[in-house]
Amino acid sequence: METRNPKWREYTQFKMDKNKFMKHIGFEFTDILPGKTIGKLEFQEFHEQQNGNLHGGMTSTILDMVCGFAAYTLVEQDQQVFTVESKINYYNRGMGKEYFAEGRVDKAGKRFHFCEGELFYFEGDKKITVAKCTTTMAVL
Numbered sequence: 001m002e003t004r005n006p007k008w009r010e011y012t013q014f015k016m017d018k019n020k021f022m023k024h025i026g027f028e029f030t031d032i033l034p035g036k037t038i039g040k041l042e043f044q045e046f047h048e049q050q051n052g053n054l055h056g057g058m059t060s061t062i063l064d065m066v067c068g069f070a071a072y073t074l075v076e077q078d079q080q081v082f083t084v085e086s087k088i089n090y091y092n093r094g095m096g097k098e099y100f101a102e103g104r105v106d107k108a109g110k111r112f113h114f115c116e117g118e119l120f121y122f123e124g125d126k127k128i129t130v131a132k133c134t135t136t137m138a139v140l
Contacts (some may be wrong), residue, residue, distance in 0.1 A: 054094025
């Protein structure tokens with residue numbers, strides 16, 4: 001994907017560094033590419049819901065972040081990105097010790113970016129998808 005900002009990586013990293021909630025939950029990005037972000041979460045007790053699995057709110061939060069920051073990689077300097085719509089499909093219970101998330105821009109526009117995300121973990125070599133999402137990000 002084509003970026004609109006020659007300093008897209010620095011701008012996206014600047015926005016990530018300002019996200020206090022991301023730090024609070026322990027989510028960290030491992031890769032930033034034009035139109036795509038990848039990150040991980042080490043499961044901790046406070047991430048779980050009443051049955052001991054990853055809480056659905058954590059799932060939706062992480063998917064929102066990977067999609068939102070993927071959108072930031074494709075905007076102009078000083079433009080902002082806001083979630084205006086999100087749909088999440090939960091595929092499996094989150095029963096992993098370490099979770100991975102990927103967000104990507106499916107279509108970048110002047111006013112809206114349409115994104116997709118996936119959260120998953122591994123059982124041995126088997127990838128287990130916890131949830132997938134589609135989001136619409138407003139570009140202001």
